[in-house]
Amino acid sequence: MGYSPADPGYRRVTASLFLAGVATFASIYCTQTLLPLLTRDFAITPTTAALSVSVTTVCLGIALLFVGPLSDAVGRTRLMQTSLVASGATCLACAFVTDWTHMLILRALLGFTVAGLPAVATAYLREEIHHHWATAATGLYIGGTAIGGMAGRLLTGALATLLDWRGAVAGVGVLALACGVAVWFLLPNSRRFQPTPLNPRALRENARRMILDRGLLTLYGVGFCLMGAFVSCFNGLAFRLYGAPYHLTPAAASLLYLMYAVGSFASTCAGRLAARHGSRAVTPWAIAIFAGGVCATLATPLPAIVAGVGLISIGFFAAHGVASAWVSARASRKGAGTGLAGALYLFAYYAGSSICGAAAGAAWSAGGWPAVVTLSASVACVGLLLALSMRGVPVLPYPIEPQPPVQG
Numbered sequence: 147m148g149y150s151p152a153d154p155g156y157r158r159v160t161a162s163l164f165l166a167g168v169a170t171f172a173s174i175y176c177t178q179t180l181l182p183l184l185t186r187d188f189a190i191t192p193t194t195a196a197l198s199v200s201v202t203t204v205c206l207g208i209a210l211l212f213v214g215p216l217s218d219a220v221g222r223t224r225l226m227q228t229s230l231v232a233s234g235a236t237c238l239a240c241a242f243v244t245d246w247t248h249m250l251i252l253r254a255l256l257g258f259t260v261a262g263l264p265a266v267a268t269a270y271l272r273e274e275i276h277h278h279w280a281t282a283a284t285g286l287y288i289g290g291t292a293i294g295g296m297a298g299r300l301l302t303g304a305l306a307t308l309l310d311w312r313g314a315v316a317g318v319g320v321l322a323l324a325c326g327v328a329v330w331f332l333l334p335n336s337r338r339f340q341p342t343p344l345n346p347r348a349l350r351e352n353a354r355r356m357i358l359d360r361g362l363l364t365l366y367g368v369g370f371c372l373m374g375a376f377v378s379c380f381n382g383l384a385f386r387l388y389g390a391p392y393h394l395t396p397a398a399a400s401l402l403y404l405m406y407a408v409g410s411f412a413s414t415c416a417g418r419l420a421a422r423h424g425s426r427a428v429t430p431w432a433i434a435i436f437a438g439g440v441c442a443t444l445a446t447p448l449p450a451i452v453a454g455v456g457l458i459s460i461g462f463f464a465a466h467g468v469a470s471a472w473v474s475a476r477a478s479r480k481g482a483g484t485g486l487a488g489a490l491y492l493f494a495y496y497a498g499s500s501i502c503g504a505a506a507g508a509a510w511s512a513g514g515w516p517a518v519v520t521l522s523a524s525v526a527c528v529g530l531l532l533a534l535s536m537r538g539v540p541v542l543p544y545p546i547e548p549q550p551p552v553q554g
Contacts, residue, residue, distance in 0.1 A: 148277070149274055159275065159333070159334060160283055162329045162333035162334075163283075163333075165325045165329050166329050167263075167293070168321075170230070170291065171291045171298065172301070172321055173322045174199070174202055174206070174260060175199060175295050175298055176318040177302075178299065178381065180302055181385065182388045183306060184198060188245075191511070192507045192510055195507070196504055197250060199377070199503055200499070202254065202257040203497075203503070204254075206261050206492075210490075211490075211493055213225070213262055214266070214488055214490070214492075218269075221339055222270040222336050226263050226266050226329070227326070229262025230262075230329055234322035238315075238320065239252055241312045241316035265488060268287070268470050268474040271283050271471075272471075272478050274338060281471040281472075288410075293407065296405075298321075299400045301318055302315065303398075306396040307397035308397075353486065355480045356480070360539055361540075362473060362491075365472055365491060366494040367494065367528075367529070367532045369492070370497055371525050372433070372495070372498070372526075373495045374498030374525045375526040376462045376522075377498070377499040378509070378525070379458060379506070379522040381510075382519075383402070386514075405452065405458075406463075416467055417471065425469070425475075429465050429472070432461045432468065435461035436458055436462050436526055438457055438461075439454045439455065439456065439459075441519065444515070466495075502521065509521045
């Protein structure tokens with residue numbers, strides 16, 4: 147049986163994955179708040195500046211396709227720990243670049259080094275946590291990613307105002323390294339991992355199961371739409387808040403990301419609701435809240451924008467937390483290859499970030515904030531339709547866990 151909330155191991159696992167989420171997503175998105183500063187200092191366009199986020203997520207998506215299957219063969223724990231330390235060091239190195247080409251090279255390298263955590267985390271939780279509590283534990287992990295995204299943006303905003311963008315990126319690198327070291331000592335080794343042979347035949351069979359299933363394919367599409375809509379919205383917000391009529395400083399603009407704390411809470415609550423009422427009931431409502439928040443940001447008053455961002459955070463992190471756990475749960479009922487299914491979900495997720503995030507820069511240049519909202523809301527609505535379509539997909543039964551032999 148896996149860990150339950152009464153076990154000390156459960157608390158170590160959830161604390162470790164929470165810290166891992168903080169480190170990973172602070173590193174990936176630390177430049178998002180700094181886009182206007184990068185545009186000015188490197189004399190580049192908003193679309194080019196957005197590549198500092200997109201190139202990381204593109205390389206992360208590519209790496210996931212290899213790291214996921216690798217984790218099915220060699221294990222989860224050490225891969226996550228190594229990834230966290232390496233990505234923290236890479237993020238720190240980004241603070242010392244002197245030209246845009248080297249920045250993009252290091253940001254691309256960050257995408258490859260950081261892949262070990264998101265590719266493996268939900269599969270690890272599905273294996274090590276009792277299935278009744280796995281969705282809730284995954285919600286806590288996604289909450290950590292929300293806090294990571296918030297901490298990265300708050301830290302970079304404050305340090306960029308006090309120092310410059312280099313000091314801001316360096317601060318996030320130090321934070322990520324500290325979290326990585328903590329996870330190295332705190333995360334329990336896998337107890338229930340069953341290796342899958344790393345050979346072409348096994349990989350083909352795993353890929354066949356994880357790609358040809360209608361439910362999993364639909365959930366991959368949900369992930370693409372969720373992250374695409376989310377990143378396009380926040381990429382555009384950075385430019386909107388720095389310009390008229392707001393003219394916010396980096397520190398003031400970054401305070402908007404405090405709403406991520408609401409998203410972190412929503413993710414944990416959504417995981418519990420999904421355990422009680424089912425993922426099919428919770429996910430569409432979460433995406434609808436997200437889309438409503440995007441539309442609310444069309445209002446000019448700053449309090450209305452803050453409220454809209456709060457709804458965006460609640461809907462996004464709730465939907466992503468439930469959907470990512472849903473992928474691992476469904477994949478685990480189809481046999482070996484859970485790590486590959488998680489990797490395919492996240493590949494689609496980060497493909498949405500890369501494609502729609504870059505498109506947001508072009509939308510901003512072409513039509514300002516209304517064009518960005520149109521892009522984000524349209525992608526979110528496609529995700530809502532996909533989530534609703536899951537109600538027509540048959541539910542797979544849980545595998546029967548082997549029982550220990552009766553003694554005596």
